Amino acid sequence: MTTTTTAPGPGIAKVDTTPIDNSGRDTKAGWLFSAPFLVLYTLFLIGPVIVGLVISFFNTATVKNDLGEFVALENYTDVLGNLDFWKSMWHSTLFTILTVPFLVVLPLLAAIFASRISRHQWFYRIAFFAPYVVPSASVCLIFGFIYAPESGLFVKALGLVGLPAPDFLGSTDGAWLSLTILTVWWTFGFNFVLYTAALQEIPEETYEAAAIDGASPWQQLRSITVPLLRPTLSLVLMLQILASLKVFDQIFILLQGGPNLSTRPVIQYIYDTGFTTYRGGYAAAATMVYFAILVIISAVWMLATRRRGADA
Amino acid sequence: MTTATLSRNKETSKADKLGSKSFNRLAATCLTLWALIWLVPFAWAVITSFRPGDEITADPMSIWSDHWTLDAYTNAFKLNSIGWWYLNSFLISTLSVIFTVVICSLIAFGLAHLRFQGKGALMILILAGLMVPMEALVLPQFMEFRLLGLLGTYWALILPATASPVAVFVFRSFLKGIPDALIEAARIDGASWWRIYREICMPLCRPAISAVGIFTFITTWNAFLWPLLVLTQTKSQTIPVGLSGLLGATGVNQAEVLASAVLGLLPLLAVFLVAQRQIVQGVASTGIK
Numbered sequence: 125m126t127t128t129t130t131a132p133g134p135g136i137a138k139v140d141t142t143p144i145d146n147s148g149r150d151t152k153a154g155w156l157f158s159a160p161f162l163v164l165y166t167l168f169l170i171g172p173v174i175v176g177l178v179i180s181f182f183n184t185a186t187v188k189n190d191l192g193e194f195v196a197l198e199n200y201t202d203v204l205g206n207l208d209f210w211k212s213m214w215h216s217t218l219f220t221i222l223t224v225p226f227l228v229v230l231p232l233l234a235a236i237f238a239s240r241i242s243r244h245q246w247f248y249r250i251a252f253f254a255p256y257v258v259p260s261a262s263v264c265l266i267f268g269f270i271y272a273p274e275s276g277l278f279v280k281a282l283g284l285v286g287l288p289a290p291d292f293l294g295s296t297d298g299a300w301l302s303l304t305i306l307t308v309w310w311t312f313g314f315n316f317v318l319y320t321a322a323l324q325e326i327p328e329e330t331y332e333a334a335a336i337d338g339a340s341p342w343q344q345l346r347s348i349t350v351p352l353l354r355p356t357l358s359l360v361l362m363l364q365i366l367a368s369l370k371v372f373d374q375i376f377i378l379l380q381g382g383p384n385l386s387t388r389p390v391i392q393y394i395y396d397t398g399f400t401t402y403r404g405g406y407a408a409a410a411t412m413v414y415f416a417i418l419v420i421i422s423a424v425w426m427l428a429t430r431r432r433g434a435d436a
Numbered sequence: 437m438t439t440a441t442l443s444r445n446k447e448t449s450k451a452d453k454l455g456s457k458s459f460n461r462l463a464a465t466c467l468t469l470w471a472l473i474w475l476v477p478f479a480w481a482v483i484t485s486f487r488p489g490d491e492i493t494a495d496p497m498s499i500w501s502d503h504w505t506l507d508a509y510t511n512a513f514k515l516n517s518i519g520w521w522y523l524n525s526f527l528i529s530t531l532s533v534i535f536t537v538v539i540c541s542l543i544a545f546g547l548a549h550l551r552f553q554g555k556g557a558l559m560i561l562i563l564a565g566l567m568v569p570m571e572a573l574v575l576p577q578f579m580e581f582r583l584l585g586l587l588g589t590y591w592a593l594i595l596p597a598t599a600s601p602v603a604v605f606v607f608r609s610f611l612k613g614i615p616d617a618l619i620e621a622a623r624i625d626g627a628s629w630w631r632i633y634r635e636i637c638m639p640l641c642r643p644a645i646s647a648v649g650i651f652t653f654i655t656t657w658n659a660f661l662w663p664l665l666v667l668t669q670t671k672s673q674t675i676p677v678g679l680s681g682l683l684g685a686t687g688v689n690q691a692e693v694l695a696s697a698v699l700g701l702l703p704l705l706a707v708f709l710v711a712q713r714q715i716v717q718g719v720a721s722t723g724i725k
Contacts, residue, residue: 150550153546158543161599164599165565169570186578186579189582189583234467240460251472253716257654259679261660261676261683261700262676262697264680264683265700269694317716320716335456370569370572415572418572
């Protein structure tokens with residue numbers, strides 16, 4: 125990303141008759157154009173980060189407007205020593221471990237298949253991407269019935285092939301299974317589109333040349349498609365990890381974090397401590413810990429890709 | 437010798453084409469089957485929502501009914517405040533789109549075409565915003581909104597979404613594509629920056645406007661956690677929050693719940709079908725998630 129330099133080069137300065145005046149006018153206009161955004165950005169993005177950081181050092185109650193008593197790092201030591209917090213962190217991580225492989229590999233497979241087909245692309249786009257634009261509540265309502273014991277579509281379908289159905293919503297294992305299936309169905313299309321776009325960037329001549337050299341479809345895939353797709357693969361992986369770690373909607377709507385809080389993700393933990401037990405300061409500290417983890421993951425990824433980019 | 441290699445090459449390439457043709461056919465079959473499976477939940481929900489309740493209890497899996505009915509839909513409107521939820525969702529999403537497009541294109545124009553002091557710092561500040569997960573900030577955001585007395589209002593839902601770093605970058609990269617010569621010519625003709633923004637850049641920016649607009653609409657319509665916290669009264673809820681309350685609610689039958697689910701996703705499906713290409717391109721070029 126190149127930003128235009130503020131100061132005009134020495135050669136230009138001679139030609140430009142009013143360099144200082146001009147840049148001064150631009151500065152005013154520039155800030156005027158930026159002002160509405162900056163106000164909202166400061167208030168609602170930077171503001172909450174600062175507010176969160178401040179109240180994480182206080183014993184703030186969510187229901188009151190005052191900060192409460194200053195407790196320094198006590199909230200943080202409480203959070204870090206709290207088993208329930210780490211359980212919820214583990215649930216978000218487990219959800220990530222369960223969904224990311226499917227959501228990185230399956231869409232790639234589908235996109236490769238789709239790239240081999242010239243007609244009816246719109247049909248695959250609708251089938252795979254339409255679920256992604258649909259609200260989580262609708263998805264959960266539909267899947268709630270698909271998973272229903274006795275009468276559910278899944279249970280019946282498994283019964284038809286003679287397989288025992290797990291307790292989809294009542295047991296912990298069943299709950300993770302149902303969440304994984306629902307999430308893969310729901311968000312699959314996003315990565316499918318990212319891969320499809322990347323595949324279209326690969327010029328057809330590359331494949332033609334390889335085909336003339338006698339490379340089989342499988343060889344083409346291995347020595348052309350996969351290497352050229354590596355940057356996209358790493359991007360998809362990263363976006364998917366971050367998105368999965370932020371899971372909340374489907375676990376909350378479908379299971380309320382249950383059975384027995386055994387699937388409660390970290391966002392719901394923050395929600396519960398902050399809005400049901402009103403421990404605002406404590407929940408803010410949990411937020412900051414979680415926030416720091418996400419930022420560290422993105423930063424590590426950015427550094428890793430930058431280094432790889434520099435090596436290449 | 438050359439002719440020999442040539443003819444052998446031709447043969448292998450022919451065989452290979454055959455091989456890849458069968459591979460292509462296999463791919464088409466697999467993918468079509470796969471796509472059909474993917475459509476099952478939608479199809480099943482729609483079909484069931486048109487079946488009468490007693491038939492569903494008798495045979496929940498059947499995809500046929502002897503008495504197709506719209507009862508579930510009329511009941512869904514009668515039982516819940518779906519009408520209100522629709523109104524709220526539409527107002528909030530539409531206003532968010534307008535505000536986001538205006539506010540983000542303004543700053544993006546400044547960043548793309550104006551030289552001003554502090555621009556570098558501004559860019560870094562917005563770039564940093566890309567890293568902030570909004571989901572993790574609901575608690576301080578909630579406290580801030582209560583302090584401002586905005587809880588329970590539409591503003592609480594519209595304002596946080598509007599200052600979107602992603603939208604700024606979409607607009608900025610698009611605006612960068614407008615040649616400097618065009619803008620300089622307008623400047624020399626005495627046009628103000630505001631006029632250049634409004635009369636030259638925005639009309640040229642239509643694809644970016646529609647991409648940002650569609651995405652803002654979809655994300656605000658689908659937002660769940662924040663509206664759940666902010667809007668507490670039943671009538672002021674949005675579609676996702678209202679619908680989520682139906683799961684496990686007593687006294688509502690399956691057909692009604694599925695009809696409500698279908699109603700909740702219908703506007704988005706419509707947006708999607710109309711703007712398919714822009715949405716797909718938008719995802720492909722920005723990776724907005």
